[in-house]
Amino acid sequence: MSEDRVLIAGGGIAGLALGLTLHQIGVPFTVYEAAKEMRPLGVGINLQPNAVRELYDLGISAEDLDRVGVPAKEWALVGLNGREVYAEPRGLGAGYNWPQYAVHRGQMHMLLYETLIARAGADAVELGAKVLSYAQDGSGVTARVVSSDGERDERGRLLIAADGIHSAIRAQMYPDQPPIHWGGAVMWRGTVRAKPLRTESSFVGLGTHRHRMVIYPISAPDADGMSLINWIAEVTMDDAGGWQQDGWFKPVEIDEFIHHFEDFRYDWLDVPEMLRGADCAYVNPMIDRDPVPSWVDGAVALMGDAAHAMYPTGSNGASQAIVDARVIGAKMLEHGVTEAALAAYDAQLCGPVSELVLRNRGAGPFGLLNLLDERCGGVFDDIEDVIPASERADFMAKYKAAAGFAIETLNAAPATIPDGARVSTT
Numbered sequence: 001m002s003e004d005r006v007l008i009a010g011g012g013i014a015g016l017a018l019g020l021t022l023h024q025i026g027v028p029f030t031v032y033e034a035a036k037e038m039r040p041l042g043v044g045i046n047l048q049p050n051a052v053r054e055l056y057d058l059g060i061s062a063e064d065l066d067r068v069g070v071p072a073k074e075w076a077l078v079g080l081n082g083r084e085v086y087a088e089p090r091g092l093g094a095g096y097n098w099p100q101y102a103v104h105r106g107q108m109h110m111l112l113y114e115t116l117i118a119r120a121g122a123d124a125v126e127l128g129a130k131v132l133s134y135a136q137d138g139s140g141v142t143a144r145v146v147s148s149d150g151e152r153d154e155r156g157r158l159l160i161a162a163d164g165i166h167s168a169i170r171a172q173m174y175p176d177q178p179p180i181h182w183g184g185a186v187m188w189r190g191t192v193r194a195k196p197l198r199t200e201s202s203f204v205g206l207g208t209h210r211h212r213m214v215i216y217p218i219s220a221p222d223a224d225g226m227s228l229i230n231w232i233a234e235v236t237m238d239d240a241g242g243w244q245q246d247g248w249f250k251p252v253e254i255d256e257f258i259h260h261f262e263d264f265r266y267d268w269l270d271v272p273e274m275l276r277g278a279d280c281a282y283v284n285p286m287i288d289r290d291p292v293p294s295w296v297d298g299a300v301a302l303m304g305d306a307a308h309a310m311y312p313t314g315s316n317g318a319s320q321a322i323v324d325a326r327v328i329g330a331k332m333l334e335h336g337v338t339e340a341a342l343a344a345y346d347a348q349l350c351g352p353v354s355e356l357v358l359r360n361r362g363a364g365p366f367g368l369l370n371l372l373d374e375r376c377g378g379v380f381d382d383i384e385d386v387i388p389a390s391e392r393a394d395f396m397a398k399y400k401a402a403a404g405f406a407i408e409t410l411n412a413a414p415a416t417i418p419d420g421a422r423v424s425t426t
Contacts, residue, residue, distance in 0.1 A: 005029050006337060007143050007156035009131035009169055013105075014304025014321035015162035016112035016125075020058050021329035023120045023200045026422040027337055030123075030154070031116075032145055034130035034163075034344070043189050043282070044218045044230025045204070045312075046072065047103060049096040050410055051319035054326045056098065057415055060115060068111050069103025070220050070227070074202040077208050077368055080378035082206075082266035086368055086392045092201070097411050102201065102230070104218045105318070133172055134159050134300055141299040141324075159300045160328065162321075165289060167306035171295050178290050183311075184362065185286035188233040188257045190278040191218070197269060198229050206264065206271075208378045209369045210236040213264060213271055231274065232312075234286070235260050247326025252283040286311050288361060289353030296346040299339050303328065308353045311360040321354060326416040333421050356402055365399045368392060 006022055008015045011033030022029045046053070047069075055065070062071075076087040091099035111228075114122055129147040136142075141159045145152055161169030165180065196217045197204050203216040212234050217227035234255075254275050264271035289309045295302040304321035328345050335341040371387055372378055380386045400406045 003140055003155045003157065004337065005156050007131070007141065007154055007159045008032065008162055009143065009159065009167075010162035010164060010306070011035070011113070011125050011127070011187055012162060012164060012304065012321075013109055013112060014137075014306075014316050014324060015160075015323035016109070016116055017054075017058075017322045018162060018303065018328060019116050019120065019124060020112065021417070022327045022332075023116070023124070023168070024058060025329050025330075025333060025417065027332060030156075030174075031125040031133050032129040032143075032154075033125055033127050033387045036128040038110060038127065040104070040110045042105030042109070043191055043280075044102060045105045045108070045318045046216075046316075047108075047321040047322070048316055049091060049098040049100050051322040052091075052101055052412070053098040054322050054416060057326075057417060057419070060111070062099070062105055064111060064115075065101050065103065065219070068107035069101045069218050070201050071099040072201050072203055072216070073199045074101050075131065075365075076198060076202055076204050077366070078206040079369075079372055079380060079383075080207055080346075081380070083380065083383070084269065085372055085383055085387070086396070087198075088396065095407050095411075102203065102218050104228070104230075108318075118379060130168075131159070131161070131163065134169060136300070138296050146257060148249065152159060157299070158342065161300065161306045162304045163306050165287065165305045165309040167302065170292075170302055170306050171324060172294055173300065173302070177292065180287050180309075181290055181361075182285045182287050183236070185234055185236045185311075186283065187286055187312075187355055188252060188281055188283050190275075190281035192229050192274055192278045193226050194229045194274060194277065195232050196221060196229065200227070205369070206269075207254045207369070209366055210373070211260070211398040212366070212369065213261065215269075215274075229274075231278070233257060233261055233271075233275070249284040252281050254278060254281055257283070288357055291357050294346055295350050296339075296342045299342070301342040301345065303326070307350070308357050310357045316356070316360075320356075323360050323416075324349065330416050332423050333417065337423060359399070359402055365396060367399075368395055369394075 008031040011031045016030050019031050072090040072214035075090050077085040079085050079265040094187050096422040129145050132144045134143050143154045147152050217229040218230045221227050252377045261271045295307045303324040331341040
């Protein structure tokens with residue numbers, strides 16, 4: 001196989017978005033995915049307008065996204081007493097040129113995978129193959145790959161690590177990196193068939209920064225007004241000694257955690273009743289990694305969670321992975337399939353996104369609930385007496401700017417990859 005190709009370690013959302021981007025601009029590649037088969041794993045995630053814009057430019061349409069999710073209409077925070085703290089429209093309703101989507105993570109993953117195979121062919125992704133390590137010699141990179149046939153070497157021009165928070169490539173690049181960071185928050189996640197809250201597509205954060213629910217639909221209402229609702233139940237505990245349980249994302253019984261939320265009962269929502277109707281539940285710690293000074297080592301680059309695993313408080317982990325892929329493609333258009341392209345990608349994103357990792361660790365947009373807890377314990381009569389509207393709006397504007405989806409900036413920005421652009425082969 002050609003040594004001019006790009007090797008992609010990992011076939012998650014990041015790796016598949018990169019594969020689609022490289023195919024679009026005419027760069028040969030192979031994705032190596034450790035799973036032996038692609039299955040729709042996971043529950044709900046959000047795709048911010050900056051990522052939806054890139055998906056549209058990849059030829060993934062609103063109709064495609066409607067099959068795996070629903071456009072978000074509203075983002076709202078609610079205090080412990082069930083009263084509104086802050087609410088704002090999202091996506092098109094907020095003035096973006098592109099919607100925000102709440103999607104089923106597994107179905108979104110399968111959409112990307114099936115689209116890539118349809119466009120680039122079945123051999124574009126090798127399943128059951130994991131990249132273990134890499135070596136460079138100045139003219140390219142050699143990846144050590146293990147599969148059911150044993151270990152072998154694969155040669156390419158560049159290697160992009162999209163192999164997640166447990167990235168073997170990042171571990172080689174930074175052998176002395178600290179362990180995965182856990183701040184003490186535990187999340188229980190699942191889905192339930194229920195009627196959407198507030199609007200037909202509202203993202204609702206309820207409680208405090210240490211004890212909260214996040215609830216939003218990931219499908220449009222059916223004829224009976226019912227949607228598939230994604231929920232996250234979260235409690236911050238003592239993090240001394242790190243995460244002690246086996247595994248990072250595993251099934252759990254509702255009775256193991258529902259007691260934390262027995263008091264979350266309001267005239268518009270009964271959380272315990274909702275949880276008891278859930279069709280699945282998983283437990284995992286809220287984890288990230290400390291930022292590193294660079295995502296690039298010569299002909300090797302990190303992207304997605306391998307580069308910047310972050311708390312999901314800002315709903316921008318998957319979105320940033322898609323943006324990573326597009327920026328890598330844009331830099332290849334400018335610099336060719338070279339180390340210079342990776343260096344330019346690193347220079348543009350590593351610093352700002354590393355700051356975002358730390359900002360999300362500090363509660364991200366849920367930081368308003370921190371203020372609420374500090375000032376009134378989460379219970380209030382009139383939010384204006386606790387956090388005035390101007391302060392709430394200023395807080396959210398600063399977060400959007402840091403996360404790269406300030407409305408005016410995003411709407412005015414040129415396409416990351418111009419329509420029809422191809423990497424020169426000369």
